[in-house]
Amino acid sequence: MIFGFLKSSTLSPRQLRLQNTSLFRSLKPLEIKFVDGLMHERRYLPDEIVFDEGEEGQALYLVMSGRVQISRTHSRGRQIVGELSSGGVFGDLALLDNSPRSAQVRALDACELAVFFRDDFLALMETDAVIGYKISLALARHIGQRLRGWLDGHAQLEAL
Amino acid sequence: MSQGSLRDIHSGPFVWTGIIGVTCLLLVLLEHMLWLVLPFILGTVMYYILLGPLQRLLRAGFTRNVSATLVCLVFFGACILLLMAAMTWTAAPGDTDSWHRTGARYLDGGVAFVRNTLALLEAKFPILAEMHLNAVVNKRFKAYTDNFAQRHLTAILLGAAGWLPSLLLAPFLAFFFLRDGLRFKKFLARAVPNAYFERTLYLLHQVDQTAHRYFEGLLKLTVLDTIVLGFGLWLIGVPSPLLLGFVSALLAWVPFVGSVVGCMMVVVVAATDAPGNPLIAYGATVVFVLARLLDDFVFMPLTLGRSLHIHPLVTVLMIFVGGALSGVAGLMLVLPLLGVVMVIGATMGRLMTDPRLRARHRYARRLRDRQASVDLNV
Numbered sequence: 062m063i064f065g066f067l068k069s070s071t072l073s074p075r076q077l078r079l080q081n082t083s084l085f086r087s088l089k090p091l092e093i094k095f096v097d098g099l100m101h102e103r104r105y106l107p108d109e110i111v112f113d114e115g116e117e118g119q120a121l122y123l124v125m126s127g128r129v130q131i132s133r134t135h136s137r138g139r140q141i142v143g144e145l146s147s148g149g150v151f152g153d154l155a156l157l158d159n160s161p162r163s164a165q166v167r168a169l170d171a172c173e174l175a176v177f178f179r180d181d182f183l184a185l186m187e188t189d190a191v192i193g194y195k196i197s198l199a200l201a202r203h204i205g206q207r208l209r210g211w212l213d214g215h216a217q218l219e220a221l
Numbered sequence: 222m223s224q225g226s227l228r229d230i231h232s233g234p235f236v237w238t239g240i241i242g243v244t245c246l247l248l249v250l251l252e253h254m255l256w257l258v259l260p261f262i263l264g265t266v267m268y269y270i271l272l273g274p275l276q277r278l279l280r281a282g283f284t285r286n287v288s289a290t291l292v293c294l295v296f297f298g299a300c301i302l303l304l305m306a307a308m309t310w311t312a313a314p315g316d317t318d319s320w321h322r323t324g325a326r327y328l329d330g331g332v333a334f335v336r337n338t339l340a341l342l343e344a345k346f347p348i349l350a351e352m353h354l355n356a357v358v359n360k361r362f363k364a365y366t367d368n369f370a371q372r373h374l375t376a377i378l379l380g381a382a383g384w385l386p387s388l389l390l391a392p393f394l395a396f397f398f399l400r401d402g403l404r405f406k407k408f409l410a411r412a413v414p415n416a417y418f419e420r421t422l423y424l425l426h427q428v429d430q431t432a433h434r435y436f437e438g439l440l441k442l443t444v445l446d447t448i449v450l451g452f453g454l455w456l457i458g459v460p461s462p463l464l465l466g467f468v469s470a471l472l473a474w475v476p477f478v479g480s481v482v483g484c485m486m487v488v489v490v491a492a493t494d495a496p497g498n499p500l501i502a503y504g505a506t507v508v509f510v511l512a513r514l515l516d517d518f519v520f521m522p523l524t525l526g527r528s529l530h531i532h533p534l535v536t537v538l539m540i541f542v543g544g545a546l547s548g549v550a551g552l553m554l555v556l557p558l559l560g561v562v563m564v565i566g567a568t569m570g571r572l573m574t575d576p577r578l579r580a581r582h583r584y585a586r587r588l589r590d591r592q593a594s595v596d597l598n599v
Contacts, residue, residue, distance in 0.1 A: 095280065099403075101410055106585070106588045112419065119420065176422075178426070180423075
């Protein structure tokens with residue numbers, strides 16, 4: 062981003078919301094704009110399924126507005142394991158490996174999600190080490206936080 | 222639940238029959254659009270060449286529009302400068318008709334080579350002398366070349382003039398691919414229902430990767446061909462071996478037909494520049510045949526076929542099918558088309574037959590219908 066200082070750092074409302082998520086908080090405005098160019102926008106109705114448990118994960122999701130519910134199948138039926146609102150991130154493990162989704166995600170309200178496709182993320186890691194490093198660090202912190210919660214017996218959100 | 226890795230899709234015989242059928246159908250349709258096919262292929266090659274520099278500029282903070290404009294200006298500017306330098310270098314100063322004279326010299330050289338070869342054959346094989354092979358061929362040559370200007374030159378010039386605007390499309394296509402490619406991908410993805418979204422993203426990525434690998438393979442093939450031909454021609458003493466090798470490698474983008482045209486060009490150059498030594502022209506033919514055999518049956522299946530993950534036998538067979546169905550356009554297009562149709566066919570087959578995804582899509586449609594008619598008495 063050598064010419065970044067020449068550019069205006071005005072971000073759109075959507076880019077500002079992206080910057081407020083834990084994953085992209087450390088990115089500079091120009092980097093946010095670059096990442097935003099790679100992301101897709103999806104809208105879900107209440108009760109619509111975002112992805113299923115067991116499905117192969119291809120992307121990470123950021124909740125831009127609304128709420129989603131995370132649930133898993135147990136021997137006694139479906140168990141709700143968490144709920145995420147604006148700024149929340151889920152499906153992060155799909156970015157790191159090809160493992161199947163470990164829970165189902167369903168929209169609770171009408172929600173807007175930003176989608177980061179895995180191969181776009183991997184290409185970004187290869188072509189832009191700085192942005193890749195910042196997002197990877199944020200991802201590692203996110204997963205670490207979840208692990209700490211699990212060790213403390215406060216497991217709320219499953220790794221998806 | 223829809224399970225299993227998308228990366229391990231193996232199509233069955235029915236899907237493969239469909240893939241080959243759709244590829245053949247597209248080839249037949251595209252045969253009538255050769256004017257668009259060639260600039261499209263050139264534009265796509267340029268797009269993949271310029272994609273790396275574009276991404277570097279984007280990361281440097283330039284907008285997509287400015288980055289695409291800059292890389293295109295630099296690349297096409299350099300191409301025009303190189304072309305002008307080559308033309309200035311080859312034309313003698315103040316000699317305006319040197320191109321005509323050069324062309325005529327090589328044409329005469331080629332004709333003389335054919336006559337000498339026929340004379341040599343007549344001397345070696347008396348049966349050919351009895352058939353007056355040389356005289357017959359000379360007569361045909363004369364009849365053809367005498368009326369050549371009147372009968373064919375206008376058509377050739379008109380054909381070339383007709384092709385020029387369509388070839389000028391290539392840089393424009395490359396520019397718009399670079400500037401709007403990502404926007405187009407997002408536009409396509411936006412039209413996909415939520416249930417199929419992730420897998421469609423994967424499909425689009427795979428199509429892009431397939432085209433990328435194919436054109437990367439094409440560039441690798443050009444480099445390999447240039448090296449092999451240049452080395453072979455240098456060994457037998459043909460002048461400008463690398464340039465001839467490079468032009469022949471570019472012609473080889475059209476499988477088989479391009480090779481024949483390239484071979485004729487090299488033989489004519491060898492026969493004209495070394496008229497006293499026909500062995501060089503014969504040697505050039507041998508080098509060319511060997512290089513072509515290597516190219517069509519080893520390099521091409523290995524670079525292009527492998528880049529598309531298609532079995533070498535299928536690659537070779539489909540090249541023949543493409544040529545039989547659509548001529549030159551078919552030869553050029555059959556492999557990239559087969560690669561793209563293969564990816565789309567295999568993934569679509571998987572998507573459409575997944576009962577869970579279909580059920581989720583039906584459910585989402587019902588939710589949308591319900592929401593749309595919430596205050597309506599229907």
